[in-house]
Amino acid sequence: MEQLYMLEKSLNNFCERLEGSTPFKTLLEGQADSDLYIRFLIQTYHYVRFTPISLRVAANSLEGHFDPVYETVRERFKEHELEEQGHDEWVLNDLRNLGEDPNIVQRISPCDEIDAYNAYSKFVVKSSNAVALLGQAFMLEGISQRYGTPMARNLSERSEIPNARNAVTFLAGHGDADQEHMAELRHVITLITDEGDLDAVVLCAQVVSQLYSSMIEGLAA
């Protein structure tokens, strides 16, 4: 399927862009200081907290679809919603273990890219192509699978961030679990035959990866 190939290609481009950006490389190699890691976690918190809601709304939007394949997608969205529950709390706990007050962190506004990311997700899940949210999952789970475990390990073992070992639960909780989630995602995507929906999945993946990359690049400022 042409779109699955495009998704894999987009994911590779996304990874290349992230690995080419200094803030991401610094985090991945465990060379980040507290300030960078805290700013990264704050932006992470601001999109992660909406993920279960987006998945629930997307599942609702697909209810009663005439094509039975969308029932499988709906089930995947509902399972994914459960998998994502509480991950915002992991981020807040990590921030607490870095000495940050979660109440203050929650009041810090997200950057423009994360605002746009959330607004775009809200639009997608209520649109006639709510299935496009699979594109967001493909990109985000794709990078978690690739980078979550090594980033958590390097930050806790190599960085000089005080208490880093107790502040990587969000990253460490993703890497391995997401190997399986990616396999499920690829399977679900191959079931879809509607070209309009498949194109929407690819577009969502591209928008989300652009916004996420810009957010990361902005951490250098």
Ligand SMILES: [Fe+2]
């Ligand atoms: Fe998560």
Ligand SMILES: [Fe+2]
């Ligand atoms: Fe996952």
